[in-house]
Amino acid sequence: MTPTSPSRVVVLALFVYVVSLPLEIPERGGFPLEVHTATGALLLLAALLLPRGAWSRPPAAFWWFAGYFYLFICMGVMTQYVGQWLKDAATFLQVLLLFWVTSTLLRDVRLATRVLLAYVASCVFLSVLQRLGVTASVAEVGSIAVRMTALGQNPNTFAHNLSLALLILVGLAYGADRLGSTRRPLVWLPAALLGVTIMPTAARGALLSLAVGLAIVLLPRGSSSRQLRNVVLAGLAFACLTVIVWRSDAMRDRLVASAESNDLAKREDLFPAAWAMFLQRPLLGWGPVNNRFELVRYVPRNELPFRETHNLMLELFTESGLVGATPFLIGLALCVRAAWRARTGAFGVLPLAMVASLLITKMGTAGIATKMHWLVLACAVAWTPLRATVEWPARSRAGAPLRTQVSSTAN
Secondary structure, X not given: OOOOOOOHHHHHHHHHHHHHXXXXXXXXXXXXXXXXXXXXXXXXXXXXXXXXXXXXXXXXXXXXXXXHHXXXXXXXXXXXXXXXXXXXXXXXXXXXXXXXXXXXXXXEHHHHHHHHHHHHHHHHHHHXXXXXXXXXXXXXEOOOOEEEEEOOOOHHHHHHHHHHHHHHHHHHHHHOOOOOOOOHHHHHHHHHHHHHHHHHHOOHHHHHHHHHHHHHHOOOOOOHHHHHHHHHHHHHHHHHHHHHHHHOHHHHHHXXXXXXXXXXXXXXXXXXXXXXXXXXXXXXXXXXXXXXXXXXXXXXXXXXXXXXXXXXXXXXXXXXXXXXXXXXXXXXXXXXXXXXXXXXXXXXXHHHHXXXXXXXXXXXXXXXXXXXXXXXXXXXXXXXXXXXXXXXXXXXXXXXXEEEEEXXXXX
């Protein structure tokens, strides 16, 4: 059966959404809607009005995440903070639908490659502006280091976005071989720019997730010449990363502080407190949003009346207990399995590297509805060979299909 290509409007909305992901501006003069929330809504609206090629049968993980969402709604009766609970519910519903739509659209190998390059281009553009001082801002002046960011973003979020872009760039060039031999040398300049921009953020989690992702992307495999190439590249990449880290006062000082004094930016206090909360209510947890306000009693915070666990597992366990966390974790495990199976697909080990990097990120952050992370999961389930991998028909000026390439295995 010939696949139906999505509308150009839907494809354009997809590009706008992906490009907007790293360009969030937290301080917008009181405007309540995040940029990527607005662009995500536009993508969903375009997909609903022009559904051709935008929707397919949802992956199995979708239904498990939907099961978590159902329990989140049911457990809302336990919350004392209805307004925030409704906002969180609306946000998760949006990312769940975006997960469905993007996992359909990104099955097109050519489109997926261009979408990833668009995301990289957005991050490189933001890095240039940050290095020129146009968007640079001080995020935190601590006793250990001065942390820099861009557009007033959280330095960890900014660094994680850039590290993912760097991983995608190297992965497309050398992991998936999607850029061709003549274009591969062109990735080093933007990769270096992304690397030096990450360091002033002093985001240790982003550095670790990047290192693990690069190690997976550059694993020796394939022919002998390719294995040798990847070994040499891995050595060069980690040597360059080490030099950049050592020359960055902020990153070096925070890493030294972690090694010498176990300073993990209060996570050393948050993790035991959150685990104690889970043991008190292991089945149903403390309820959506309630858990954050309960956690602040254990680890006080002056500037805000609540605390986040800074760990995905602990966030799920304290929020909805084993009952709510189980379907979410099953859905996540299915995405990990899809990324593992995608090693034989068009993008090679890149989806596995992206998901591994994501999992490490979520060990230090608790954002369940972070849109960039759901795009990574969508890539994993879209690129597994167990689902169809397509290249939509090219179109003539009159709109008639010119050619179709389809490769799939039985589902």
